[in-house]
Amino acid sequence: MTRSLLHPSRRRAVTVRLNLAVAALMAGTLATGCASGTSAAQQAGDRTPLQQERQLKRDADAITALGVSGVQARVVDAGGRNVTATSGVADLKTRTPVPADGYFRIASVTKAFVATVVLQLAGEGRLSLDDPVDRRLPGVVSGNGNDGGKITIRHLLQHTSGVHDVYPPDYASAADFAKRRYDLVEPEQIVAGAMGHSPDFARPGKGWVYSNTGYVLLGMIIQRVTGHPWHAEVRDRIVRPLGLAHTFWPGTSPELPRPFARSYQRFRPGEPLTDVTEQVSMGLNGEAGLVSTTADLNAFFRALLGGRLLRPAQLAQMKRTVRVGERFQPLMPGARDGLGLFSRPLSCGGRYWGHEGGDSGWITAVGVSADGRRSVAVSLTGTIAESDEHVLKVSAAESRLVEDALCAPPNGAPARN
Numbered sequence: 575m576t577r578s579l580l581h582p583s584r585r586r587a588v589t590v591r592l593n594l595a596v597a598a599l600m601a602g603t604l605a606t607g608c609a610s611g612t613s614a615a616q617q618a619g620d621r622t623p624l625q626q627e628r629q630l631k632r633d634a635d636a637i638t639a640l641g642v643s644g645v646q647a648r649v650v651d652a653g654g655r656n657v658t659a660t661s662g663v664a665d666l667k668t669r670t671p672v673p674a675d676g677y678f679r680i681a682s683v684t685k686a687f688v689a690t691v692v693l694q695l696a697g698e699g700r701l702s703l704d705d706p707v708d709r710r711l712p713g714v715v716s717g718n719g720n721d722g723g724k725i726t727i728r729h730l731l732q733h734t735s736g737v738h739d740v741y742p743p744d745y746a747s748a749a750d751f752a753k754r755r756y757d758l759v760e761p762e763q764i765v766a767g768a769m770g771h772s773p774d775f776a777r778p779g780k781g782w783v784y785s786n787t788g789y790v791l792l793g794m795i796i797q798r799v800t801g802h803p804w805h806a807e808v809r810d811r812i813v814r815p816l817g818l819a820h821t822f823w824p825g826t827s828p829e830l831p832r833p834f835a836r837s838y839q840r841f842r843p844g845e846p847l848t849d850v851t852e853q854v855s856m857g858l859n860g861e862a863g864l865v866s867t868t869a870d871l872n873a874f875f876r877a878l879l880g881g882r883l884l885r886p887a888q889l890a891q892m893k894r895t896v897r898v899g900e901r902f903q904p905l906m907p908g909a910r911d912g913l914g915l916f917s918r919p920l921s922c923g924g925r926y927w928g929h930e931g932g933d934s935g936w937i938t939a940v941g942v943s944a945d946g947r948r949s950v951a952v953s954l955t956g957t958i959a960e961s962d963e964h965v966l967k968v969s970a971a972e973s974r975l976v977e978d979a980l981c982a983p984p985n986g987a988p989a990r991n
Contacts, residue, residue: 627657633975634661634952640968643956644672644835648868649979650876652947656869662956664835666847673833677820677865678953680938681931684864685789687808689731689914690878691796693888694811696727700799703728703891703913710795714762717769725778727795730788731913732896736773737785740764741861745934747841748848755853756828764790764859782899782911786861793860804860816877821866828852830865837935837955847958850935862931868951871940879927880946893917893927922981932957937968941976950979 626649634645644662651657660672695701707715707730708722715722720737729735741764745751768787775781793804800807805823813821824830829852838847866874877883884892895910895917902909908919917925918941928941937957942949952975959965 623655623657627659629978630657630659630975631661633971633978634659637954637968637971637975638662640964640971641956641958642954642968643838645952645954646672646674646676646678646835646868647950647952647975647979648674648872649950650872650948658868662835664833664955666836666838666956672835672955675820675833675867675869676953677830677832677834677867678837678938678955679830679862679933679936680864680866680871681862681933681936682786683866683871683929683931683938683940684860684862685931686878686914686929686940687812687864687874688789688792688796688804688860689892690883691804691807691811692727692731692792693884693892693913695796695799696891697885697888701727701795703731707791707795710798711791714765714794715769715791719772719776720769727792728913729778730785730792730795732782732911733784733788734779734782734896735785735788736775736778736781736783737787737791738768738771738774739783739785739787740767740771741786741790745841748845751839751841751848751850751853751934755850758826758854758858761790761794761859765794782896782902784899784902789861790859796860805863808864812874812883816873816883818866818870818873821864821870821874823863824865825858826854828854835953835955838958839935839956840958843961847956853934862933868953871938871951872942872949875928875940875942875951876946876949878946879942879944920977920981926976926980928976937972939972939976941980943980948980950976952976 630647630649634647637645638661642662643666644664646660647658649657658674660674662672664670664672664676696703701710704726706723707725707727711722715725715737725735725737741759745754764787774783796804796807809823812818836849836851839850840847881889892913892915895912898906898909898911906918910917914929915927916929917927919925924944926941926943928939930939932938935955935957937954938952940949940951952972954972957968
């Protein structure tokens with residue numbers, strides 16, 4: 575993830591405030607959607623389809639009430655029925671409504687696609703999850719205590735490699751964004767920057783720290799093994815077979831296809847909002863970068879958890895989890911990290927799987943039941959993130975939307991693992 579709203583994968587501007595947010599959470603500031611008590615999700619079994627639609631709309635409205643400019647959300651139930659809701663506006667100048675089928679940058683949710691390709695290659699015998707990085711990328715991970723002979727592909731997938739993250743950098747101001755929003759950075763540059771730092775922990779597999787650079791390395795490994803860029807393998811192995819007509823890698827194009835909601839960010843308190851819609855995604859190298867829609871994301875995660883993309887042995891490997899680092903437990907209570915997937919508990923029982931991601935102004939979250947039959951995808955635009963307290967409130971509201979959606983199956987029984 576990580577600049578998630580509450581997780582470093584969700585967005586560049588928030589990472590500067592993460593330490594403060596953690597401290598606030600430790601003090602009990604955040605009431606999460608998984609808390610016991612009055613969550614609407616706990617009474618969802620009695621809801622009619624119309625009530626479920628109204629609940630989704632209420633949850634979307636609760637997010638825009640916190641200053642987020644736009645929200646689009648889509649739930650798919652076990653029978654394949656879609657429920658959608660939007661809130662806010664797609665453009666602060668024209669006040670046009672948010673499209674229910676709009677395109678958006680999915681940022682670190684891309685990691686679930688990359689991990690799926692790696693696991694497919696493992697299932698085909700073209701690599702092993704226990705291969706050391708040096709076997710695929712000789713000499714690339716070295717220096718300052720970094721040792722590609724000890725770090726495995728599994729470690730990279732599960733953020734247990736210890737590889738320090740130096741990318742992508744935060745935009746410091748609106749002027750900085752204007753100056754750098756079209757910058758392109760090659761994967762070798764990113765890895766070289768990370769190798770200038772000591773590992774975050776001494777022994778691979780003995781700690782957990784989210785590493786975008788780890789997924790940059792995975793993109794490089796995919797290309798070394800297949801001869802094709804990671805995004806071409808994602809296209810040929812996932813996007814085309816599933817018919818995800820609205821999921822693609824934009825390359826160096828800074829624009830989104832229509833329809834879309836414009837996104838905004840305030841880089842410093844008191845400054846006017848900056849339109850950050852047009853930019854070259856800094857996630858071009860495996861850790862982020864895809865564009866998609868809520869319909870396509872639901873289709874991908876349902877296919878993945880439903881066993882249509884991976885062989886049983888590889889899906890089981892993907893769902894073998896470790897506890898996320900202590901620093902992030904308060905941000906994601908009860909979360910565990912698999913291989914490109916996170917698992918979180920539901921107040922109605924069981925756990926759900928998914929991923930979150932964020933770029934300047936955007937936040938994306940996807941959650942799916944363990945059997946892949948019920949899912950929810952939500953995109954937030956204009957996530958201003960002007961204080962750590964605001965970050966926590968928005969994240970709590972987003973978590974509540976996911977929680978309420980997944981705890982409301984049509985047969986009246988709570989979604990359980």
